[in-house]
Amino acid sequence: xxxxQMTDDVGGSPARPTRRERARAATIDEIKETALRIxxxxxxxxxxxxxxxxxxxMTAPALYRYFNDRDELxxxxxxxxxxxxxxxxxxxxxxxxxxxLPGRFYAVAAAYRAWANREPERFALIFGLxxxxxxxxxxxxxxxxxxxxxxxxKAMFLDAGQRGELRSPMITHVDKALHKPAKxxxxxxxxxxxxxxxxxxxxxxxxxxxxxHGFISLETYGHFGFIGPEGSDALFNTVVQLTALTxxxxxxxxxxx
Amino acid sequence: xxxxQMTDDVGGSPARPTRRERARAATIDEIKETALRIxxxxxxxxxxxxxxxxxxxMTAPALYRYFNDRDELxxxxxxxxxxxxxxxxxxxxxxxxxxxLPGRFYAVAAAYRAWANREPERFALIFGLxxxxxxxxxxxxxxxxxxxxxxxxKAMFLDAGQRGELRSPMITHVDKALHKPAKxxxxxxxxxxxxxxxxxxxxxxxxxxxxxHGFISLETYGHFGFIGPEGSDALFNTVVQLTALTxxxxxxxxxxx
DNA sequence: GCGAATAGTAATGATGCATAACCAACGTGA
DNA sequence: TCACGTTGGTTATGCATCATTACTATTCGC
Numbered sequence: 001x002x003x004x005q006m007t008d009d010v011g012g013s014p015a016r017p018t019r020r021e022r023a024r025a026a027t028i029d030e031i032k033e034t035a036l037r038i039x040x041x042x043x044x045x046x047x048x049x050x051x052x053x054x055x056x057x058m059t060a061p062a063l064y065r066y067f068n069d070r071d072e073l074x075x076x077x078x079x080x081x082x083x084x085x086x087x088x089x090x091x092x093x094x095x096x097x098x099x100x101l102p103g104r105f106y107a108v109a110a111a112y113r114a115w116a117n118r119e120p121e122r123f124a125l126i127f128g129l130x131x132x133x134x135x136x137x138x139x140x141x142x143x144x145x146x147x148x149x150x151x152x153x154k155a156m157f158l159d160a161g162q163r164g165e166l167r168s169p170m171i172t173h174v175d176k177a178l179h180k181p182a183k184x185x186x187x188x189x190x191x192x193x194x195x196x197x198x199x200x201x202x203x204x205x206x207x208x209x210x211x212x213h214g215f216i217s218l219e220t221y222g223h224f225g226f227i228g229p230e231g232s233d234a235l236f237n238t239v240v241q242l243t244a245l246t247x248x249x250x251x252x253x254x255x256x257x
Numbered sequence: 258x259x260x261x262q263m264t265d266d267v268g269g270s271p272a273r274p275t276r277r278e279r280a281r282a283a284t285i286d287e288i289k290e291t292a293l294r295i296x297x298x299x300x301x302x303x304x305x306x307x308x309x310x311x312x313x314x315m316t317a318p319a320l321y322r323y324f325n326d327r328d329e330l331x332x333x334x335x336x337x338x339x340x341x342x343x344x345x346x347x348x349x350x351x352x353x354x355x356x357x358l359p360g361r362f363y364a365v366a367a368a369y370r371a372w373a374n375r376e377p378e379r380f381a382l383i384f385g386l387x388x389x390x391x392x393x394x395x396x397x398x399x400x401x402x403x404x405x406x407x408x409x410x411k412a413m414f415l416d417a418g419q420r421g422e423l424r425s426p427m428i429t430h431v432d433k434a435l436h437k438p439a440k441x442x443x444x445x446x447x448x449x450x451x452x453x454x455x456x457x458x459x460x461x462x463x464x465x466x467x468x469x470h471g472f473i474s475l476e477t478y479g480h481f482g483f484i485g486p487e488g489s490d491a492l493f494n495t496v497v498q499l500t501a502l503t504x505x506x507x508x509x510x511x512x513x514x
Numbered sequence: 515g516c517g518a519a520t521a522g523t524a525a526t527g528a529t530g531c532a533t534a535a536c537c538a539a540c541g542t543g544a
Numbered sequence: 545t546c547a548c549g550t551t552g553g554t555t556a557t558g559c560a561t562c563a564t565t566a567c568t569a570t571t572c573g574c
Contacts, residue, residue, distance in 0.1 A: 544546090
């Protein structure tokens with residue numbers, strides 16, 4: 001029934017994706033790539049079936065074979081965006097010596113920033129005002145994808161915690177409401193084999209996200225244009241530093257980068 | 258020529274706005290109010306002349322008498338949004354005892370937050386991805402309005418500085434690029450009769466903005482839904498506290514609110 | 515009151531989404 | 545190898561919306 005789910009259908013033959021399935025998957029990828037390209041070219045986050053089809057040398061109704069409606073395609077685009085962001089961040093983190101915790105923290109922040117600056121439309125797609133008609137499917141794939149991406153930050157704190165490198169976060173109160181995230185979500189967000197993250201560091205995780213996200217968001221949309229690129233870089237370094245220091249994450253005594 | 262500027266036109270008859278001018282100004286206000294209402298009702302930041310007109314009991318082409326094109330109306334909406342935000346923040350600040358600096362800081366942050374939560378569309382309009390076709394007029398009114406709003410934060414630091422209440426911000430490097438914002442902008446952003454803000458506090462001003470903005474942006478777009486309203490409040494308090502502490506702004510030793 | 519500027523309407527053309535009906539191609543099984 | 549069913553695609557249709565042109569009515573100011 002659901003066209004988009006036929007590709008990764010379970011039960012069938014996991015070893016051998018049939019020829020048709022491969023062709024279908026390729027077309028789906030091409031649709032998404034085309035949609036993404038149009039988003040970049042035009043600086044918008046909404047999509048027009050007719051335009052995508054035209055760009056692909058197809059006709060609009062054909063796309064309905066692959067996505068039942070606009071929202072389904074949008075959902076796929078959002079999930080892809082979250083996953084791409086998460087992958088880029090994870091990749092950046094793992095490219096740094098595991099013992100260099102500050103380096104990993106900086107790499108994660110820098111990857112987040114670079115991704116946003118490189119793809120403002122995708123950034124807006126997942127972190128901006130939801131598109132007019134769009135309603136995210138309840139408890140659906142977008143939420144899960146968001147949690148996967150968010151987990152990258154949490155994993156970093158967990159890792160530092162397991163190495164006993166976390167200092168106490170710079171906060172006076174740890175609020176009860178933040179002690180326990182919903183259980184099922186916690187399962188998703190906690191990497192296998194890791195103990196639970198102490199509540200104060202979960203809170204630190206969220207404040208870190210906020211701080212980094214604020215700079216990145218303002219920069220991405222051009223609100224720091226008046227301080228120039230060098231100013232932006234300097235400000236970013238400062239924000240990263242403050243984020244690490246306040247969250248209890250290891251940071252060199254006078255390190256600037 | 259420029260329809261939107263006829264209302265606050267200088268030079269003309271300052272004492273006596275003619276009947277036509279008054280009617281015209283009223284209509285312009287109604288257009289903007291209607292546009293804003295539609296934005297709220299539909300959760301979108303773009304505008305459709307036809308819809309605005311219909312809502313006003315008019316027809317679309319009539320609006321072109323007041324705004325030459327969509328961009329002109331958008332510019333007016335953006336300026337109004339910045340001004341409203343700035344006013345609300347200033348208002349909140351001035352409602353607190355001038356000697357209670359932490360209270361003022363919190364009030365400003367809370368006003369920023371409340372404004373964003375109350376008007377997500379306006380928030381997106383000025384802090385989100387620019388609308389597809391729209392190009393902000395160079396050196397135009399939007400930039401000035403943005404600076405006026407931003408000045409509220411700067412003024413708060415200036416005031417604390419004049420009272421000798423500022424501690425050193427928690428940063429190791431003050432970057433040259435941030436030392437001198439462009440001169441003309443500095444004129445706009447510095448309230449009359451105040452000495453210049455030392456560079457490290459200008460930097461602190463920007464980091465404060467980033468930190469607060471990050472939380473507010475994520476919360477406004479529903480990314481903190483999973484921690485619930487109490488969790489959001491707690492997180493906000495923490496972020497405000499961290500912002501004040503890291504920026505050198507006065508904050509009680511163990512104050513939570 | 516008269517004329518010009520201003521406000522408003524009706525008609526036009528273009529575009530987009532979505533669906534239905536129809537056609538082509540491919541691959542599997544007899 | 546040939547026919548049939550599944551899948552992919554196009555043309556045709558209905559509906560809705562928006563910006564603009566050309567035209568009409570109103571209203572102010574002298």
